Structure formats: C-alpha cells, structure tokens
Amino acid sequence: xxxxxxxxxxxxxxxxxxxxxxxxxxxxxxxxxxxxxxxxxxxxxxxxxxxxxxxxxxxxxxxxxxxxxxxxxxxxxxxxxxxxxxxxxxxxxxxxxxxxxxxxxxxxxxxxxxxxxxxxxxxxxxxxxxxxxxxxxxxxxxxxxxxxxxxxxxxxxxxxxxxxxxxxxxxxxxxxxxxxxxxxxxxxxxxxxxxxxxxxxxxxxxxxxxxxxxxxxxxxxxxxxxxxxxxxxxxxxxxxxxxxxxxxx
Amino acid sequence: xxxxxxxxxxxxxxxxxxxxxxxxxxxxxxxxxxxxxxxxxxxxxxxxxxxxxxxxxxxxxxxxxxxxxxxxxxxxxxxxxxxxxxxxxxxxxxxxxxxxxxxxxxxxxxxxxxxxxxxxxxxxxxxxxxxxxxxxxxxxxxxxxxxxxxxxxxxxxxxxxxxxxxxxxxxxxxxxxxxxxxxxxxxxxxxxxxxxxxxxxxxxxxxxxxxxxxxxxxxxxxxxxxxxxxxxxxxxxxxxxxxxxxxxxxxxxxxxxxxxxxxxxxxxxxxxxxxxxxxxxxxxxxxxxxxxxxxxxxxxxxxxxxxxxxxxxxxxxxxxxxxxxxxxxxxxxxxxxxxxxxxxxxxxxxxxxxxxxxxxxxxxxxxxxxxxxxxxxxxxxxxxxxxxxxxxxxxxxxxxxxxxxxxxxxxxx
Ligand SMILES: Nc1ncnc2c1ncn2[C@@H]1O[C@H](COP(=O)(O)OP(=O)(O)OP(=O)(O)O)[C@@H](O)[C@H]1O
Ligand SMILES: [Mg+2]
Numbered sequence: 001x002x003x004x005x006x007x008x009x010x011x012x013x014x015x016x017x018x019x020x021x022x023x024x025x026x027x028x029x030x031x032x033x034x035x036x037x038x039x040x041x042x043x044x045x046x047x048x049x050x051x052x053x054x055x056x057x058x059x060x061x062x063x064x065x066x067x068x069x070x071x072x073x074x075x076x077x078x079x080x081x082x083x084x085x086x087x088x089x090x091x092x093x094x095x096x097x098x099x100x101x102x103x104x105x106x107x108x109x110x111x112x113x114x115x116x117x118x119x120x121x122x123x124x125x126x127x128x129x130x131x132x133x134x135x136x137x138x139x140x141x142x143x144x145x146x147x148x149x150x151x152x153x154x155x156x157x158x159x160x161x162x163x164x165x166x167x168x169x170x171x172x173x174x175x176x177x178x179x180x181x182x183x184x185x186x187x188x189x190x191x192x193x194x195x196x197x198x199x200x201x202x203x204x205x206x207x208x209x210x211x212x213x214x215x216x217x218x219x220x221x222x223x224x225x226x227x228x229x230x231x232x233x234x235x236x237x238x239x240x241x242x243x244x245x246x247x248x249x
Numbered sequence: 250x251x252x253x254x255x256x257x258x259x260x261x262x263x264x265x266x267x268x269x270x271x272x273x274x275x276x277x278x279x280x281x282x283x284x285x286x287x288x289x290x291x292x293x294x295x296x297x298x299x300x301x302x303x304x305x306x307x308x309x310x311x312x313x314x315x316x317x318x319x320x321x322x323x324x325x326x327x328x329x330x331x332x333x334x335x336x337x338x339x340x341x342x343x344x345x346x347x348x349x350x351x352x353x354x355x356x357x358x359x360x361x362x363x364x365x366x367x368x369x370x371x372x373x374x375x376x377x378x379x380x381x382x383x384x385x386x387x388x389x390x391x392x393x394x395x396x397x398x399x400x401x402x403x404x405x406x407x408x409x410x411x412x413x414x415x416x417x418x419x420x421x422x423x424x425x426x427x428x429x430x431x432x433x434x435x436x437x438x439x440x441x442x443x444x445x446x447x448x449x450x451x452x453x454x455x456x457x458x459x460x461x462x463x464x465x466x467x468x469x470x471x472x473x474x475x476x477x478x479x480x481x482x483x484x485x486x487x488x489x490x491x492x493x494x495x496x497x498x499x500x501x502x503x504x505x506x507x508x509x510x511x512x513x514x515x516x517x518x519x520x521x522x523x524x525x526x527x528x529x530x531x532x533x534x535x536x537x538x539x540x541x542x543x544x545x546x547x548x549x550x551x552x553x554x555x556x557x558x559x560x561x562x563x564x565x566x567x568x569x570x571x572x573x574x575x576x577x578x579x580x581x582x583x584x585x586x587x588x589x590x591x592x593x594x595x596x597x598x599x600x601x602x603x604x605x606x607x608x609x610x611x612x613x614x615x616x617x618x619x620x621x622x623x624x625x626x627x628x629x630x631x632x633x634x635x636x637x638x639x640x641x642x643x644x645x646x647x648x649x650x651x652x653x654x655x656x657x658x659x660x661x662x
Contacts, residue, residue, distance in 0.1 A: 052464075053465075102451055102455045102466060105467075118446060124448075
C-alpha cells in the first residue's frame, strides 16, 4: 500500500444543501497534495469529513488502507492523522508551551495522569520544546496563546497539529492573512513538516501552492474537477475557466 | 537577579501558610474564634474543590453540595460505627480514628461523582449547569425519603469523642479540633494544587478553553471532564468529612442548593482564575457570615452586595486583584498603577459605606436599631435630614473618586 489516504464517493449534506457532492481522491504516501478552489467550494468541509469533525453522509475514507469514516476525531488522531484549522483554534488561556505539551500527551498516553507532574512526562516535554523551536516561538514560550499576534497564533496552530507526530497532516489555509515575510517563513516551516509526512493543504495563495505541491486537486462546488501536477493544473482549460480564470478577472 | 532566592519562590507560600497555621493558636484564643476558623478551613477545601470544576475545568455546577453533603453523611455514619465498635472493641471501625474520617468523606464524594457523573459530562455550559441543578434538587428532596440514612429534617447526630486517640489529641473543644482542621486543610490544598500541575490538571484547563480542539489532539473532552468531576467530588467530600467532625451533625441542608450556591459565591468572590482565589473568598465570606450575623440582621444582604461588587468591579475576584498588583510589582511599574487602583478601591469603599448606612437606617426604621450602629458608637436619627445628607455626600464622593481614578487608570493603560 503506498496510499496514505483513499477517499471514495464522499458526500456531505447540511439539510437540503449538498456541500460535498461525491469526492474521489487518492493521496500517495509522502506526497504534498494541495486542494484549491473558490470560497465556499467546500474545502474546509472536506477536511472536516476526513478528520472526523463531521460524519460523511455517504462514501468512504481510508487511512493507510483502514476505514476511518464515521470515527470520532480522537480516534482518527490516534491512527495518525492530524489537522489544523482555518481559524486559529488554540487553548487561549494556556501558555504557548502548555498548548504544545497538551498536544504531545497522547503519544505518551499521559493525558489522564493525575499521579505525576506534567513536567515528568519526559517525552512530551522534549517534543514540545522541539516544536517550539521549530515554529520559532521560543521567545513567546510562556505567553498565553490567546494574546499572541496573528501570525504567531497561526504558527502555534500548525505546531499543535504536528506536535503529536501524525504522519498524515491536513493544513487548512496555513498562510491566510499573513504578510509576505510571514508567508515565506510559514512556507519553509511547511516544507520541513512535509519531510517524511504526507501533507494535504488547502491554500488560496497560488504562489505557495505551486511552490509546495506535488499534486493539486481543484474543488469546485463540492466536486473535484481536476487532479494533477502543478503544470497540468495550470494548463487545464476547465480549471482556468472555473477557478483560475475567475481569479484573474 | 535574585538567583539565591529562586529556590525559595515555590516553597514560600507553603512555608508561610504552615507558619501561620502554627502561630495562629498562639495569637487567638477562645472557642468562639476557633469555631469560626474551623468553618473557614472547611469552606476553603469546599471552595477550592468547586473551583476544580468551574475555574479549572470550565464546568459551572449548581449541585456541588451533593458531594460535600454525601461526604459528610458518609463520615458521620462512620463516626457512629466507630462509636458502636468502641463498646466491644472488635472489627475494622474499632481501630479507625476519627482524625481519618475526611478520607471516608473523600471516598463517598468521589464514589457519588463516579456513579452519577458520566451523563453530566457530555457537555459543559448551560446543559451541565442545568443537570447539576437538577441533581442537587433531586438529592435534597430524595434525602427526605430515606430518614434512616439522612436523618429526616433533623439530620444525623454523632459524637466525635470516640475511637482510638493518637498523640493524646482528643477532639473535645473547638481549639482541639483546630489541629485536625489545619492538618486536613493543608493536605487537601496541597493535593488540589498538585493536581493542577499534573497532565490531567493541564488537560482540564484545555477542556475549559477549547473542548472542540481537544478531540483533534487525541482526547475526548467527556472523559477528561468526568475525571475532573470525580476528583472535585472527592475533595468536596473531604470537606464534608471535616464538617461532620466539626459539627457532629449533618443535615439535608448540606446537600442543597444554598450550600452549592455558597461554593460558587466563595469561589467567585475570591477569583476563579487564580489557584488561591477561592481560599481568599472562603475566608472573607465565612468571616463575614459569622461576624456580621451577630451584629446586624442584614448580614446576608451584605454578603450578596460583596458578591455583586466583585462581579461588577473586579471580575477577576479578589485573587485576580492581588495577582494584578503582584505582577505590576514584579514588572516594576506598581507605582504608576497603584494610585488608580487605590482610587478605585476608595470609591468602592465610599459607595459601600453609603449603602451600608442606607441599609442600616432602613432596618432601623422597620426593625429598631441593631447592634452594628451601636458598635460604631453611632446614634443616627433616620428622621434627621442631616443624616441623609451625609449619606448622599458619601455616594457623591464615591462617584467622584470613581470618575477621577477611572480616568487616571485609562491614561495609564
Ligand atoms: N456546519 C455547517 N452547516 C451548514 N452549512 C455549512 C456548514 N459548514 C459549511 N457549510 C456550508 O458549506 C459550504 C462550504 O463551506 P466551506 O467552509 O467548506 O468552504 P471553503 O471551501 O472552506 O471556503 P473558504 O475558502 O471560504 O474557507 C458553504 O456554503 C457553507 O456555508
Ligand atoms: Mg475553508
């Protein structure tokens, strides 16, 4: 099996509105797969289905060949899939370090422990420091996460996602709202994350997408209208019409 | 900077607390004072256990007294068993000293939480508040149906002068009970503080802040809430066990909404976001309750006013205020902030004085003069316009100081 994710006939309706209308997609192990599409196309909903935030109305999702559709998010996380959120979703009153450490407890199976200090969970502490360094927030280690500047909070969001050592990572618009320099930093962070992992990333910044992605899927109105290499997507007439053309207009 | 002092920082609060507990009996005397101190000790444990739920875990409970009360009932029944076992000197209870009854309370409280808690912990927020409110009412009402267990209206009596005696420490007078209280308060406070530093303690803060995200780092919020609920129930029960020994009687009131409300009141007045906040709240509210009721009929009204004042003017509670001052001091800009804060405090004080005077005068008109006014050596005449003019001056001065100090604070913010 060289497929990390295998998605078949995935559908999701909210009441009468069908937001995801039959998505088939295969993500190879180690691949960086970008999902692009206009606003409201259903990209975040698609991530929510894969990560277990919502149960699909129909279809299958397999992670490394095992079905995960309909499982609770924590079960899917334990199988090695982690995701970040489009809107930062951190523990606002906890420090940056504490946010990361909480995200590391699962690996040590320590989250329920009440008989030992958190500082004694060596592996979680080591990993949290490591990720702290990686996302460049060492200076803000003890600040409450809720008080961070926007870009730092985005970095923490990514840090919490990868802290648990998931091998399949979904990032929902990691660079949205960032300045150019911040985006450059985020891209190099994402590139490091991609080493040894499978990455699926929703992104509006085409520069970022074409720089990072091995393959791109274009999601329009709940359906994938094209999947291919960046070059193939760039030259695909349907994509131009449905999405890139709109962007140029 | 103060490298040599760094080891002292974490130890200081405990060393100082222990010192205070040891010296307290040297400076105060009289069983009346010790009675109040003993109730303070019980309430410190109770309020802190409540804050494990609300401040740490984000669960607003209106039924926390159930676990306090069941712990108390468990302990008082155990006390009776100790008493009975004392006649023939056989069996487990014959060797169980009364000093350890808070452990029985802990077990009962935790067990009760374990039995009922799972369905409660699915959601926090309003659903949790409503369900716990229902539980409190249900248990309080249900207790009337089992008079052999709960003793009906009158409650269950016992006698703490039973069982084995250790170190010659008989629990006869409130002053003797003091050592028992000091010991268990220290143990419980330390255990609850240590809990905040464990992975589960940290994860309970994470549930409070953002339960949805927690699932995506591998933990279902419900499991975490449930564990915190059991721990909080246990410590409430421990407080109940202390109360059983202190009063030698447990009534169904201890299970009811008023007792639950007291926990919320103490925790909120003291501050939910600071670990020691509920302790400050417990001390203030208990002392106010005990002292004021001797001097004025309006004591409950005053406790309510303090609650209102804190919620409106210091949402972080007294503990939050203390933390603010401490942080400013460590940053070194206390001097710049202090006048604004003192001004605010003065304004609250002036307005409070105005309110107290008004309330006392109104009570005087309707009930006759009570002791508070006499205690202060005042003989105000509610019919005299001068008195009312004075009160209006108090309010006006308070308002003025509030405006000025508010502007000062804004300028510094
Ligand atoms: N929980 C929900 N209930 C009802 N409708 C929803 C829900 N979540 C999403 N939708 C709808 O589904 C559609 C797709 O939303 P989604 O957030 O997935 O789009 P998106 O592609 O991520 O857009 P964007 O680029 O703006 O992030 C939108 O029309 C949205 O209103
Ligand atoms: Mg989206």
